[in-house]
Amino acid sequence: MTTLKVNGREHQVDAEADTPLLHVLRDDLKLNAAKYGCGLGQCGSCTVIVDGKAVLSCVVPMVLLEGKQVTTLEGLGTIAEPAPIQRAFMEEQAAQCGYCIPGMMMRAQALLQKNSKPTDEQIRAELEPHLCRCGTHMRILRAVHRAARLMDTADALPAANGSAR
Amino acid sequence: MNAPLILDRRRMLAGGGALIVSFSLGSALAQQQDAPAASAPSPPGSLKTSPYLDAWIRIDANGVEVFTGKAELGQGFKTAFQQIAADELDIAFESLKVTTADTRLTANEGYTAGSNSMKDSGTAIQNAAAQVRALLIAEAARRLDQPEANLRTENGAVIAPDGKRLPYGELVAGEMLHVQAQPTSKLKDPATFKVIGRPVPRVDIPAKVTGGEAYVQDMRLPGMLHARVVRPPSYGAQLTECDTAAVEKLPGVVKVVRDGNFLAVVAEKEFQSIKAMNALAAAAKWKETASLPKQDDLLNVLTSLPSQDTTIFERSNPAVTGQKTIEATYTRPYQAHGSIGPSCAVAQLIDGAMTVWTHTQGVFPDRQGIAEMLRMPPARVRLIHVEGSGCYGHNGADDAAADAAVIARALPGRPVRVHWTREQEHAWEPFGPAMVTKLKASLDGNGRIADWNFDVWSNTHSMRPGGAGSMLAAQHMAQPFAVPAPRPLPLPEGGGDRNAIPFYNFPNARVVHHFISAMPLRISAMRALGAYHNVFSIESFIDELAILAGADPVEFRLKHLDDQRGRDVIEKAAHAFGWKSDQKPPPDRGYGFAFARYKNLAAYCAVASEVEVNRETGRPRLIRAAAAVDSGQVVNPDGLINQIEGAIVQSMSWTLYESVTFDDTRITSIDWQTYPILRFNSVPESIEVHIIDRRGQPFLGSGETGQGPAAASIANAIANATGKRLRNLPLTRKRIKEAIDA
Amino acid sequence: MRASTRIIAGIVAAVLIAAAVAAFAIAWRPAIAAIDPPDPQSFDTALVKRGRDLAAIGNCSDCHTPRGAKNFAGGLPVPTPFGTIFSTNITPDPETGIGRWSEAAFRRAMRSGVNREGQHLYPTFPYDHFTNVSDEDDRALYAFLMTRQPVRAAARENQLSFPFDQRLAIAGWKLLFLRPDAYRPDPKQSAEWNRGAYLVEGLAHCGACHTPRNALGAERVSARFAGGDVDDWHAYAINDQSRSPVPWTADALFTYLREGWHPDHGTARGPMAKVVSNLSSVPASDVRAIAVYTASVSGTPTSGRTGPSDDALARAKMASQTNPVGASIYTAACASCHEGGRPLPYGGVDLGLSTSISSPDPRNLANVVLSGIDAVEGERSPIMPGFAASMNDDQASALLNYLRARFSDQPAWADLKKTIADARRTQAVFLQTSPAPRNAPADPQQREKP
Structure with missing residues (x-):
């Protein structure tokens, strides 16, 4: 049994040390947002936040997570009470099939936590590890800009370090 | 999720499983028996094949449910159907539930493909909803003993002149809606639409952006x-x-x-x-x-395979003859x-x-x-x-x-x-098939196209299931099922010849489809099928001819196009882009234009683009694109814009980067390292999509209409920037550099 | 730079200034008359094409085209121990570029590091190598550059401290280190070898990175190709000091330089990525010549290296026992690709073959583990995820220690945690400023048969 802190809660997880975080999140904790896209660190669909940084959960084994805080999209907000980044993606209708979107949102969230006013160029550079096949890129960029504006409105700050819910 | 064999609500209401079975069988039989009902006028859209109204709309005390046999694939039409039903039924959008493809619950609408969902299912739902509303009014009239004309519907109820409300749920009893659709419906006046034509937020997005169970x-x-x-x-x-x-x-x-x-x-x-x-x-x-052909020689591989040749279009006007002739060959690789x-x-x-x-x-x-x-x-x-x-x-x-x-x-x-x-x-996965097109055309003395010859070589573009043999597991079993014989898809929609027939008016024209049945690689339907490459070829070649004629590409297209809606779309895109006949792009940049009407019968789309090419590295970059689209009556403008935006971006990735690779035995493009696609550093600065809304006109599918025009527009812009014409997809950095250096 | 070297540098510099003042007379160079920019059409097309290939071999664009900037318009900051020097605009723009340079002026710059106006150029422009370029090749390079798109972009002011901001000092440097016309073909060697020598020692300026430098920033002749530093990466020794587990051969070098990777050596990355990317477009015969010559200067490897050692298994076992954390990180984060059985370059090199693990300098390994290998835009290319965000310094150093113990027979690295901390900082800068592509767009046509 390993202890894993996800979205502010501690979980006892029965997974071997080499199990990638992605499978623990999906299989043991029944969380949906982090997606399996390639398992090779090439597409970004599995991105979550660990200690404030965006990481590819498909290539991060449990052994690296001791004492660290994991935040997934579920930890940011809900349909009823969406976090700014979630509101922004809803308001911009920034999805087609939407499969890649949670990963994009987590990387954007990590960016906005350390840089509340990123330039368009910075957002593009940050999202470089992420693939979208539907071609929703223009909306994704708009949504990240919108999220930056929403976060800027003082109290809108979300559970930055995974303490939501 | 529904667990299997758990009785659903409808079944409980019907008091057992009988109704469900009869419904399923009924609709299956209906499909076989009613479909080609010869000369009798048939109801529109998929009502033709699934005519019972309760295959589409079911009402009970718990509410109103809409059924579609189409599958939501991220196009957002689940929302669009809900909008249509809301307006035609006069019921609040939020109160509706839409159930998608399920062999037990919904009509059989075949495949969700070919940009047909709005035309087939949207039309069916619209007409079924209108007819259901008429039945509800008739039932209310009967109960209230009032003439129908005195009754109106509002927010899920029939309203009597004295203000009395009869909610739909109370009006429906027994098999009232289990009746066949009439050939015509009394549809709402588009001027009264409350949700159709509005950018209603998609119903599926909230779950997708909050970690809900969405897939x-x-x-x-x-x-x-x-x-x-x-x-x-x-x-x-x-x-x-x-x-x-x-x-x-x-x-x-x-x-x-x-x-x-x-x-x-x-x-x-x-x-x-x-x-x-x-x-x-x-x-x-x-x-x-080792069974695979030479990847580098697809042109010869494809054109030397045995083919079944059909002249699919021929027009002749001996009075017009060409003076200057050019020809060109275009190729497309297998794409994933x-x-x-x-x-x-x-x-x-x-x-x-x-x-x-x-x-x-x-x-x-x-x-x-x-x-x-x-x-x-x-x-x-x-x-x-x-x-x-x-x-x-x-x-x-x-x-x-x-x-x-x-x-x-x-x-x-x-x-x-x-x-x-x-x-x-x-x-x-079954790839989008490789294709070859050969074009030859002449200009007359007035710089108009006098004759046009188009030959396309391609596999079928659909190996979808129907039989077991199209599925890998069945092919790999100890007692395998044979792969079904590939067949060309019939026109007017076509497969490899989709959009092969020019939409322009040429006095002499001949189009030949060379259908290749041998399939060295596993292939099937990929967005737009043959239209992607055919439109890429036609619209590139139109530009080559425009250059030969010394004409502006937009004016040259308009000169050969009679269809007014097509002309409107071209003019709208050109205007939005700021296209001018005497324009001169900045150094290393080029402008390109292209147009098509998908399948020559669905949505119209024109795309203008600006591309930058790095002379030293050959690197192409789409800077901006402006598109115009006419897909008939628009149900959800934001959904439509999303589709076209996505089509342009995806087509750009296909066009600039993508090809399946293989050696003599194996597929070697097996991940994103070996099959690179667009990443954020190549995303354009802007994409504008302008809609021409045709209120009251039939829905025209638009999910695939952007693929071909976007490809050709980018190719034309690269040619404009470099002075070199690239005819082999993908138009990679390396190929562009080689062309510049040549 | 360490304090001791700084003191030495200061003393030497002072001496140098004295020498330079004395040498003022010989240091002075006249301006060469400005010309009207020649018509691009006046250059022979074949000459321009040859110039393009030569410019690729010379890797000109790497320094003169910073990321996202206009081709050859300069502006790349080059950090040196003496301050930051910015590359210049070598487009034919008459005001800010070399549009008014005659071919003679261009040749003089290549030959002796003097610009048209007569100023000495800093040797970040590697004229200590370019001095070997033939007149004929200079002509082709000139034709190529003068037919590029002119870009108006004024040079950025260098940021150098005294006395290094005195261009006169460069004359002294040249007296000490510039050997014009030193290159002579070796009649005992083949034409191919000689072609390779001419390119390697000249235009390709391999030594600029692969030879260590002295306190004055000049290549140490006595340690030619013994490994150097560039952009916080270590340029491996390519002489007999090479730590490559499998010795390089001419064939292996050819494949590596041409395609960006080799199954026995892995994938080019860091600053080398751009070099191999350029070499993929030049005539194969030139790359072959470079490979043949380089293989011959590699000589016989020291310390009896013949391939991965037989006791690899024993080492693996020992490493796992002494460093279980590193071992489990390796199993989970690295082995899935590096032991995935997929052919290179996409499968990840067998780490037993990795020079970065056998190298005395751990920076390259740290750089790659932390930053990964990014995709090359729209081209088939290896991708490796970076682990900077998911490993802390302790975890990264446990991993590197494990890799070193398991996959090499070399002693453990000292100061690994500092190297990792530095790499975290410097790579962030490198990845933002280095020209694209940052990695080699390897496009292998071959595949290992099952």
Whole structure:
């Protein structure tokens, strides 16, 4: 049994040390947002936040997570009470099939936590590890800009370090 | 998710299973019997094949439910259907529930493909809703003993002149809606639409951006097992040896399933199944055969294969003769759908009945194939569509469904989830077919096109299931099912010849379709089918002719186009882009334009683009694009814009980067390293989409209309920037550099 | 730079200034008359094409085209121990570029590091190598550059401290280190070898990175190709000091330089990525010549290296026992690709073959583990995820220690945690400023048969 802190809660997880975080999140904790896209660190669909940084959960084994805080999209907000980044993606209708979107949102969230006013160029550079096949890129960029504006409105700050819910 | 064989609400209401069975059979029979009802006028859209109103709209005390046989693939039409039904039924948008493709619950609408969903299902729902509303008014009139003309509908109820409300739920009794649709409906005046034509937010997005259960990949049924398939290393490889003993002892492993060349492993947890799959793959020995053609020589490979040649279009006006003639050959490689989420399905066998949850585009045809493969009666197999990662055509979804069914059969009672790996998706999905087009045309003395010759070589563009043989699991079994013989898809929609017939007015024209039945690579339908390459070729060649004529590309197109809606779209895109006949792009930049009407019968789309080419490296970059689209009556303008934006961006990725690679035996493009697609550093600065809304006009599908025009527009802009014409897709940095350096 | 070297540098510099003042007379160079920019059409097309290939071999664009900037318009900051020097605009723009340079002026710059106006150029422009370029090749290079798109972009002011901001000092440097016309063909060697020598020692300026430098920033002749530093990467020794587990051969070098990777050596990355990317477009015969010559200067490897050692298994076992954390990180984060059995370059090199693990300098390994290998835009290319965000310094150093112990027979690295901390900082800068592509767009046509 390993202890894993996800979205502010501690979980006892029965997974071997080499199990990638992605499978623990999906299989043991029944969380949906982090997606399996390639398992090779090439597409970004599995991105979550660990200690404030965006990481590819498909290539991060449990052994690296001791004492660290994991935040997934579920930890940011809900349909009823969406976090700014979630509101922004809803308001911009920034999805087609939407499969890649949670990963994009987590990387954007990590960016906005350390840089509340990123330039368009910075957002593009940050999202470089992420693939979208539907071609929703223009909306994704708009949504990240919108999220930056929403976060800027003082109290809108979300559970930055995974303490939501 | 609905668990299998749990009675659903409708069944309970009907007091047993009888009604459901009769409905399912009824609609299946209806399809066979009623379809070609000869000369009698038939109702529009998919009502033609599924005419019972309650196949589309069902009402009871709990509310109103809309059914569609189409599958939501991320296009957002679930929302659009809800908008249509809300307006035609006069009911609040939020109060409606939409159920998508399910062989037990919905009409059989074949495949969700060809940009036909709005035309087929949207039209059916619109007319069914209008007719249901008429029935409700008639019923209210009967009950109130009032003339129908005195009654109106509002917010889910019929309202009497004295203000008395009769909610729809109270009006419907028994089989009131189980009646056949009339050929015509009394549709709402478009001026009174409340939600149609508005950018209603999509109903599926909130769950997708908050970690809700949104995809088949997210399904977790009680007791569910995880399976992984070990695919052969190449087409036709034979499993010669596989010692499974060690794999069976691995932690969590429940079973190794082997049937001929079909090999899979099932485990309690997903990562256990992955580890077991790796071990099983290492234990499996295969005999491979070199059977693939030369990737670098597709032009000759395709044109030298035996073909079935059909002249699909011919027009002649001997009075007009050409003066200056040019010809050109264009090629397209095999390209991959490349879904971001590899294919996935869940299946469960209970009491001899199989249920499969799948992101197939056609639950009914896929059920046919799976039933045949399992040698079960189709009535014992239920397929339920659950959304998956975007598919853009026939990808691995149906194969994953078949995999899940075969594995679940070996483990009765337990739900089994199969998820493909990235490498399997890339290597085994049916690709978009390679194509060759040869064009030859002449200008007359006035700089108009006098004659036009177009030849296209291509495989079929659909190997979708129907029979078992189109699915990998069935092909790999010890007693395999043969791959069905490929057939050309009939015009006017066409397959390899989709959009091969010019939409322009040429006095002399001849179009020949060279249908190739041999298929060295596994192929099937990919967004826009042959239209992508045909429009790329036609619209590139139109530019070549415009240059020859010394004409502005936009004016040159308008000169050859009579169709007013087409002209409007061209003018709108040109205007939005700021196109001017005497324009001169900045250094290293070029402007390009292209237009098509998808299938020559669906949505119109024109795209203007500005591309920058780095002279030293050859690197192309789409800077901006402006598009105009006419898809008839617009239901959800933001959804339409999203589709066109996406089409332009995706087509840009196909056009600039993408080709499936292979050696003499194996597919070698097996992940995002080896099959690179667009990343954020190449995303344009802006894409504008302008809609021409045709209120009251029929819905025209638009999901695929942007692929061809975007490709040609970019190719034309590259030619404009460099002075070099590239005719072989993809228009890679390397090819552009070679052209510049030549 | 360490304090001791700084003191030495200061003393030497002072001496140098004295020498330079004395040498003022010989240091002075006249301006060469400005010309009207020649018509691009006046250059022979074949000459321009040859110039393009030569410019690729010379890797000109790497320094003169910073990321996202206009081709050859300069502006790349080049950090040196003496301050930051910015590359200049070599487009034919008459005001800010070399549009008014005659061919003679261009040749003089290549030959002796003097610009048209007569100013000495800093040797970040590697004229200590370019001095070997023939007149004929200079002509082709000139033709190529003068037919590029002119870009108006004024040079950025260098940021150098005294006395290094005195261009006169460069004359002294040249007296000490510039050897014009030193290159002579070796009649005992083949024409191919001689072609390779001419390119390697001249235009390709391999030594600029692969030879260590002295306190004055000049290549140490006595340690030619013994390994150097560039952009916080270590340029491996390519002489007999090479730590490559499998010795390089001419064939291996050819494949590596041409395609960006080799199954026995892995994938080019860091600053070398751009070099191999350029070499993929030049005539194969030139790359072959470079490979033949380089293989011959590699000589016989020291310390009896013949391939991965036989006791690799024993080492693996020992490493796992002494460093279980590193071992489990390796199994989970690295082995899935590096032991995945997929052919290179996409499968990840067998780490037993990795020079970065056998190298005395751990920076390259740290750089790659932390930053990964990014995709090359729209081209088939290896991708490796970076682990900077998911590993802390302790975890990264446990991993590197494990890799070193398991996959090499070399002693453990000292100061690994500092190297990792530095790499975290410097790579962030490198990845933002280095020209694209940052990695080699390897496009292998071959595949290992099953």
